Amino acid sequence: MSRPLLYSGVLSLSLLLAGCALPIDSTDSHPVLGADEFTLRMDQLEADLAARCELQQVALSDHSRRQEVLVADVREVGSLLRHLRADVERLERVESEPLVITQECVADELGLANKEVVGRSEWIGLPDVGTYLKARIDSGANTSSLSAQDITRFERDGANWVRFRLGLTQDDVVVDDVREEWIEAPVERRVRIVQASGEESRPVVSLMMTLGPIRESVEFTLNDRTHLNYPVLLGRRFLMDIAVIDVAETYLHERPEFPGGRPADEAAMDEDDRDDEER
Known part of the structure; x- marks a missing residue:
C-alpha cells in the first residue's frame, strides 16, 4: 500500500470517529488539508x-x-x-x-629459640681436668673466671703457658682425685684488673667446658676465688649467642659424671643457692 493511500485511510478513519463523537453542524466549516x-x-x-x-x-x-x-x-x-x-x-x-602465649612463640620473636636456658647457679664439667664444679652465672661479668692457686708461668715451644692447681676449699664439691693435680694450659692473653688494692694482671686460658647439652671451649681468667662461694663464674662472653639466664631457676641441668666422682642423681644433696660473695 502506498503512503498517500495510508494517510488517506487514517484521515478518513479520524473523520469517521470524530463524526461519531460530535454532532454534525452543517454551519461549521472545517479546513481541509491538502x-x-x-x-x-x-x-x-x-x-x-x-x-x-x-x-x-x-x-x-x-x-x-x-x-x-x-x-x-x-x-x-x-x-x-x-x-x-x-x-x-x-x-x-x-x-x-x-x-x-606459648614460650616457643615468644622465643622465636626474641631470637632465643636456639639458645639454651640456664639457671643462676649450675653444675659445669671440665673434661680435660676430669671434674665437675659449681658455677655462678653472672651476665654482669664480661669474662668467665676459674679459681686457681699456685699459678706459675713457664714457656713451652716459644709460647707462654701456665701451670696451676684448682683453688678449692673443703666445702667445694669436686672429684677428690683432682684437688691437688697440676693443670697446664697455654696463655691465650692477659687481662688487667683494677681493684681498690691496686692493679693486677691475670692470665686467660681456654678450657673445654660442659653445661647440660652445651660443650664449648671457654676462656677463663685464673685467680684465687677461695674467699667466694663459687669456684667458677660464667660471664657474658660465655652466654653470648648460646645461652640465656632464667634468674628464677637454679641447677636446671644435671651434674656431669666423672671417674671418682659421685653419681648425678646425688647432686641434689650438694646443691645450694648462695650469692657469689665472700664466705
Whole structure:
C-alpha cells in the first residue's frame, strides 16, 4: 500500500470517529488539508515521535547504568558487613577464651629459640681436668673466671703457658682425685684488673667446658676465688649467642659424671643457692 493511500485511510478513519463523537453542524466549516500539507504534518509528527523515543532510550540507558552502580554498592556494603560480623565474632571469642602465649612463640620473636636456658647457679664439667664444679652465672661479668692457686708461668715451644692447681676449699664439691693435680694450659692473653688494692694482671686460658647439652671451649681468667662461694663464674662472653639466664631457676641441668666422682642423681644433696660473695 502506498503512503498517500495510508494517510488517506487514517484521515478518513479520524473523520469517521470524530463524526461519531460530535454532532454534525452543517454551519461549521472545517479546513481541509491538502495532500502535501498532510504529508508535511505527518513527517513532523514522525520526527517528534522519533526524538521522544531517542530521549526515552537515553533516559533508560542512564537508569540502567545507575541501577548497576547501585547494585555494586549494595554488594560492597554486604561484603563489608560480612567481614565486620566475622571480626566481631572473632573478638567475642578472644574475650571469652584465655589468651595463651606459648614460650616457643615468644622465643622465636626474641631470637632465643636456639639458645639454651640456664639457671643462676649450675653444675659445669671440665673434661680435660676430669671434674665437675659449681658455677655462678653472672651476665654482669664480661669474662668467665676459674679459681686457681699456685699459678706459675713457664714457656713451652716459644709460647707462654701456665701451670696451676684448682683453688678449692673443703666445702667445694669436686672429684677428690683432682684437688691437688697440676693443670697446664697455654696463655691465650692477659687481662688487667683494677681493684681498690691496686692493679693486677691475670692470665686467660681456654678450657673445654660442659653445661647440660652445651660443650664449648671457654676462656677463663685464673685467680684465687677461695674467699667466694663459687669456684667458677660464667660471664657474658660465655652466654653470648648460646645461652640465656632464667634468674628464677637454679641447677636446671644435671651434674656431669666423672671417674671418682659421685653419681648425678646425688647432686641434689650438694646443691645450694648462695650469692657469689665472700664466705
